[in-house]
Amino acid sequence: MKxxxxxxxxxxxxxxxxQIALKEIGIIPKxxxxxxxxxxxxxxxxxxxxxxxxxxxxxxxxxxxIEKVDxxx
Numbered sequence: 001m002k003x004x005x006x007x008x009x010x011x012x013x014x015x016x017x018x019q020i021a022l023k024e025i026g027i028i029p030k031x032x033x034x035x036x037x038x039x040x041x042x043x044x045x046x047x048x049x050x051x052x053x054x055x056x057x058x059x060x061x062x063x064x065x066i067e068k069v070d071x072x073x
Contacts (some may be wrong), residue, residue: 007067008034008070008073010035010072013052016052032049033066035056050061
C-alpha cells in the first residue's frame with residue numbers, strides 16, 4: 001500500500017524534476033509548492049505542471065502560509 005502524499009514543497013525546484021520523478025512512480029500530490037527564481041525554469045514547470053503553486057524566492061516565504069507538508073524536496 002502506497003503512502004498518500006497530499007502536499008509537497010520543493011525548494012530550489014528548477015524545472016520540477018521532483019514532480020517528474022513522482023509522476024514516474026505514480027504519485028500525483030494534491031498540492032505542489034515550488035520555490036524557484038529562474039524564470040525559464042518556472043515557465044517550463046508551469047507548462048508541464050500548470051497546477052504548481054509558485055512561491056518565488058525561498059528567503060521570502062512565510063512558512064505559516066503553507067499547509068502541513070508531507071514531502072519536502
